[in-house]
Amino acid sequence: MKKIITLMFLCFLRITLVNGQTTGEKGQIAGHVADEKHLPVMYGAVSLLSAADSIQVKSAITTEKGEFKFLNLLPGTYFITVEWVGYEKKLNGPFTISAEQQLLNVPQIVILPDTKQLHTVNIIGQKPLIERKSNVLIMNVANSTLAAGSTALEILSKAPGLSIDNEGNISLRGKPGVNVMIDGKLTYLSTTQLTNLLRTTDGNAIQTIELMTNPSAKYDAAGTGGMINIKLKKNTNYGTNGTLTAGGGYGSYYKSNAGVTLNHRSKNINLFGNYNFTGNKEYEDMNINRSTSAFDEKTYFDQQGRDLYLRKNNSYKAGIDYYLGDKNIIGFAMSGYSNHMNADNNINTLIGSRPGVIDSTVTAANLGKIKYTSQTYNLNYKAVLDTSGQELNADLDYSRFNNDNSVTYTNNFYNAAGVIAKAPLIFRNITPTRVKILAAKVDYVYPFNPKMKLETGVKGSYVTTDNDFQSEDFTGNNWVNDPAQSNRFTYKEQVSAAYANFHREFKSTTIQLGLRAELTYSEGNSVTLQNVVKRNYLDLFPNLSIQQSLSKDHEIGFSYSSRINRPDYQSLNPFIYFSDLYTFSKGNPQLKPEYANSFELSYGYKKTTNVTFGYIHTKDVMTTTLLTDTVKKTLLIYEQNLAARSTVSMNINRPVAITGWWNTNNDATLYYSRFSSPDLSGAPFKNGKLTFMMNTTQTFTLNPTMNAELSANYQSAQVFGTYIARPVYGVDLGISKSFADKKATIKLAASDLFNTRKIVVKSAIPLQDYNLSQKQESRIFRLTFSYNFGSSGVKAVRERSNSSEGEQNRVKSGN
Template sequence: MKKNAAQFLIFILIIIIIHVIPGYSQQAKPIGIGKGQLNGKITDEKSIPVMYAVVNLIKASDSTRVKSVITTENGAFTFNQLDEDAYFVTIEWIGYQKKFNGPFVIDANHRLLNIEQLVILPETNQLNTVSIVGKKPLIERKSDMMIMNIANSTLAAGNTALEIITKAPGVTVDNNGNISLRGKAGVNIMIDGKLTYLSNSQLTNLLRTTDGNSIQAIELMTNPSAKYDAAGTGGIINIRLKKNMNYGTNGTLTAGGGYGKYYKSNGSITLNHRSKNINVSGNYNYVNTKDFETLNITRSITSENENTYFDQRGREVTLRKNNSYKAGIDYYLNEKNVIGFLISGYANNGNTTNNVHTLIGSRQGSTDSTITGLNPGKSKYRNQTYNLNYKSVLDTSGQELNIDFDYSRFSSNQNIIYNNNFYDALGIVNKLPFILRNITLTKVKIWAGKIDYTYPIHPKLKLETGIKSSYVNTDNDFQSQNFENNNWINDRTKSNSFTYKEQVNAVYANLHKEFKSTTLQFGLRAEMTHSEGDSPTTGDLVKRNYTDLFPALSVHQNLSKDHEIGFSYSSRINRPDYQSLNPFLYFADLYTYSKGNPQLKPEYASSFELSYGYKKTTNVTFGYTHTRDVMTTTLLTDPVKKTLFIFEQNLASRSTVSMNINRPLAITSWWNTNNDATTYYSRFSSPDLSGVPFENKKWTYMISSIHTFTINSSVNAELSANYQSAQVFGTYVAKPIYSIDLGISKSFADKKANIKLSADDLFNTRQINVKSAIPLQDYKLSQKQESRIFRLSFSYNFGNSGIKAERQRSNSSSNEQNRIKSGN
């Protein structure tokens, strides 16, 4: 398998190189007999070159667009092979006025034209003498995504990425950390276009330590193109971090504090230096928080005509001290070629104390015995990732080559002690304490590489293609020990080891075509997967080899100036995360635990969407997704052991029908809102779950309303309200959730400094409540995290306020990293 995959990748690489070499020759190709050439350079009002702006060449006679190019790193552009004619040039760049220049005439006496420096100015609107320069709306819609621009949002102040994502329209997070987008589970998270291969619970931990002040925007994609990894049956959420923008040296200092039940604190520093040929950047973040979570479970079990009732009350207090860092350097070989190196990582430590009180009785409301547990735990998580990357802009028409190589290593050490004390109905000790300890050691190594190539066949037809290969090796050691005679004795019946190896090789091609009023995109991605899960202790060895094709299609049609429609389709996969495959037992208490499933299979989804847009403001989307072998977190009871355990397994299918309406509305000149409403119907079904057919279905409604208030030129406020009705997740039903967040910000010192005050979950209503959807299984679970938190955050920007952007890198191993426990 590995040999064939390597040969296949080498073949694809040769094909790409064959296409790349002609691209270099085009950089210096002659004007041509009877042909003309138009050169120019674009700067802003400070004479700083504008890179990556769109330059359109328009024929003066009929206003048709002839060609489009992207400016280089120094703001230059070139149009080659021009017929004799008169032309206009238009320039487009986000946040700046559209520039219109010309006419420029190519004739027998003017074959080569060099346009003097073209200057573009910021887009400025006057509102009652208040100048707003290039300000983006909080919620922005594009044909293939919804964008939440939170760079200056008060609701981002002091919050983590996870807390911000939960406020995004159409997004929900359940009690196990499963993220859903418009009712579809299996969402993959990207950071700066890089997928992060963590399990749902592990990803939740990682997002908790990503500082919201460092986020520029959040992009929600329900049907990504074939260019993206096929992983993620529910779509992709991409978190774009802030970038510096000018030459020179600058940085940002951030400090924040908060208080709910316990304290929260965070601090960070970001530095960037850019000269003509070198860009050096780095950041360091520190988070020190203490928070709590209550977990209450009431349930009953019938065994041999005998009922047993449990009333479990648990409270966990966690102290986290997290350190994360990133440093990178880019060296510009010339205006079209750059090579870079990046190192990033984290060192996270945690201490938990979990108090569990379990009442057991033969009748509801009665207590025959009691178990109390005081369960302390410690954890350490370490990560380092190295990235080597190369980017080449082969010509001014948009031909581009990107190469990335990655190596990542992760390690974790968890040590939890379970102290169980037993009492009778009168509260008198009736049994010796039972003390056990679980030690989990995990090591993960990831190697990955990818090549992406963009070839503009002509101005309205573009081909994107590329290859990727990744190899993951995980080694897990689980030790269960009992405390006997003042010594820890290994329990071989519960101890285990587990290794997992996975190789994925992928190739894709994506074609983008523009017609007069229609945009068409079609892509195909092929992924070959080989995996081996081995548990020597139990003798379980699971090998899998499979190859899949993932087509993607989107069509966008402008019906008129105010009306547009779109259709999209994609096929995607969700592979089991590493922890879900691990057969170890993880205890919450003596009667509640989770267990991995080495037999877990990947799930496959086909997703369709039909959209309608009116005046670039109102958007209505209808969707349908069918997922087979859907991976579902199930809560099951064991009538013999009288336990409740969380178990990942494949149900037969899940079908979701949805409708989404998004409508921004300006109430006044200083009060703007964005309103998003989603309704969806989900149906889970399986012909055999615990020996009987199973079906769980329900309509769900979600409403999000975000209000922004411009009080004056330096003071802004925001209010966010969210509601989601009862919904189904696999084998259980969740009750409604709702909350209100409020924030206000004040900028000063020539807008270099900013102070923000926010209140999350102002009325302390955010709580998860679920109950069983399986007949004859009776349980109710209530989970309440510390959600009402008041935060104060301060940031200060120093140095040159406009350094050119730190280059976006497309890390090749991030998809694999998304399936590793981060311990944040």
């Protein structure tokens, strides 16, 4: 870590000194690009073409002031083209460099919006809700009416090819182990923590969601099933501006959200910040029907429970960018959240020797108080080394998470006649968790020419966690510690990584070849049990991507990547967490990382229709298993390694424009997954199933200021390790209206219109008998209002990617 920080400082010092020097090279063309309002065009693409044959000689990106410069030019005549998103491509020239005219400043180049006029109707291009670029599927959430007021988790559950099981595990086209990034940064959260974080991330704050099945070596190798990058909205205007958002909703209980985004941009400083609040009350019903057999005696359990949650979540972010001239930017940002939740869980357990017969009853009233806080600090630096695209980025991050969870369990026991059978059993679990993350990374891009570049970088992360699990019994009106159940668990992990990624474009072929090396050291220490598990391993992760254009309308591609999933910190902690007396989860300190090799073959037609065939094989696959203890008659939720999982898939994505006002996007996936293990609960295990997934989104332009959207998805039965899930389906509907010169927007949305989304699973192990159903509050009607204020001049905002995202992904956030 010290070496990486030192390297960052030396790079910063060297690049700043080099960029401060002047050049005496001859043969130079310089200029300035502005829009129709004569405001600078920032980060526009400028190309220098030979007038003789129109071949591109050099390329450049305009600076913050709209300036560009081409150096070291040979005598000759040139044209200049300028391209900027949403604006017409502009050809300028000719311009001549000669022995007499070596330094040339061209007149200001003005570009105009790409607006086509038909009689009196202006037609301006708008991004579709779903689009594909190379190997990335992009959901333009900011354009979606259904995203208003929804959470990130709800939006992801409807994404093409995605499925989320009852434990919150995300699968992409049948491939579990998907890693989630926010603004290009891994979150380092456990599955439960990530689910909670996504559940409280407001959909109004999301710009796009990117789905990547085979990411390049530039990204962390974590994520055997692929990666999801959630990009949050960023203000793009000069001066002072912002957005106000407020909304409310109702399903069975109320929902509320509010937020503000502010941005101020002057010549050398950019200040930004946002704050979002959500306050929701929601329910979840859970039913478990199961039986256990021991010594020729069978016991039946019928458990019915309702959980009520009251959530109040606050999230914030603030930062500053300072421009050290045109080529160097240094920035600082801080972000965090403070989330509170009260849980009221009531469970009735009916126990009998035969189905329908009640021999005894246990009623449980479990009250929980949970508080989660987090702060992340990021120092970043960017240097643009020349006009060809050579640049260096550096990030230093420090994050800390404080999770405090206290649950009191009150259990009452009754006989068959409903009379109290014995004294109540009252106990509580207190689970404070402290997590600290220090991470640093440096990325460097060197373009050999406009069609060939090399990306390299290094990264280091150091994570420590401390879980002090305390179990106490209520005895004699006092809380007494139970040493048999209490446990302190500490964990530390250090990952050092380096990568190289080579990109080359030919006439009709594009090749990307990369290699990433990651050295991992981890130590899990169960202090109470005096059990220490240490691991130290080095892994290499190659990746390859080839895109071949066959003709104007036809393109094929092939990609391969090798990836890893490390256990999250919570899954390694061996303490027992109770849902009730008969259902609980337990960590596994012996859990090993899983490794996967993924292959994809794709075909594209007219940049619209895409067909993809995929195969992935994962060894030591980490799987959530539901295991029955026939002696204690309990159901254990336990994470363990199975030998292997193999998945073969086919995906078709096809947008269809039915009329000028009605457009659709349709995505279908067919896949077969197979799990296997030579020994699971004392017997060989195999479980496989063919699954079909379908997602269709219909958008309707009712008039220039009103749009409607309808989305429907279906997932047939599928396998998740040791259990099988029944089909899940639902329909969502929304409508939006803009006014006040499109500065204000009001959206009305209904999620799960017919209240059909429900998770039902059963055991895939023949000797185990259980059926579990979960029904969350899913039919919700929401009304959301947003208003944009301030200046409207276009500016460019930096894309940030801090160095600790991956580590944060494995910390529970409890949102």
